[in-house]
Amino acid sequence: MMFRRLLLGALMSASLAACQSVQTPPQVAAEVDPYAGWYVGVAPDKPFDVPLVDRTKMDAKYARQTVEYKGSERPGSIVVDIDDRMLYLVQPDNKAIRYGVGVGKQGFSWKGVASVGRKGVWPAWSPTKTMVSIKPDLPRFREAGLDNPLGARALYLYQDGRDILFRIHGTNEPWSIGEQLSSGCVRMLNEDIVDLYERVPVGSTVYVKRNGRYRV
Structure with missing residues (x-):
């Protein structure tokens, strides 16, 4: 799925560097991938690993x-x-x-x-x-x-x-x-x-x- 592909790309980039709405992150311009840079890794879980968020992007x-x-x-x-x-x-x-x-x-x-x-x-x-x-x-x-x-x-x-x-x-x-x-x-x-x-x-x-x- 699209989100999974985007998440994988974000995680790969991070590793190289060391009751539904659809919203664009306020920090990211509309023309930029809205998911890029929000994830820094995963925590093991079943049946899916839990994506870990880059907390520096949050208050x-x-x-x-x-x-x-x-x-x-x-x-x-x-x-x-x-x-x-x-x-x-x-x-x-x-x-x-x-x-x-x-x-x-x-x-x-x-x-x-x-x-x-x-x-x-x-x-x-x-x-x-x-x-x-x-x-x-x-x-x-x-x-x-x-x-x-x-x-x-x-x-x-x-x-x-x-x-x-x-x-x-x-x-x-x-x-x-x-x-x-x-x-x-x-x-x-x-x-x-x-x-x-x-x-x-x-x-x-x-x-x-x-x-x-x-x-x-």
Whole structure:
């Protein structure tokens, strides 16, 4: 596939030097390959290796890090702050692991309280009815792989035992982290969603808030 070929080319260049949108990275002119230079290697994974992003191309505040956390949510909870484009995995002793995320376009972001109903490794993707109504030319199904909008992992959000069609997932558009571009889901770097996936069991509570509130 095109993305895989472009990614391979980017990785070869690097080695010589030592809930879908289509966006051009803001750092790259339109006439330049939008994927070139964004990847510096891979992390072994199955059935596909995880592309590693050149973090120097991103704002340092979106790097995964442990921070002080003053919220009241219990350790093990996931808290997504749509306004700040951050996801927190609450830890004991007023700490949290913080990840930069991309969020939904204006009018598409969901807020509320849910739980992780299931988890997926390199999941397949299908658009929601709302997405198809907005973009009728969207493919109706995409298999797992480097071109898949859900990336390497996905956490499926449920309420009252039902899938609410919002996800926390990886992305093949790393330049979208920190932006408001998606159709509502919360997207993370593939390497970050892999890290979160390993830390979070099914049943974990997820709080998605906007303007400081997650109550609808």
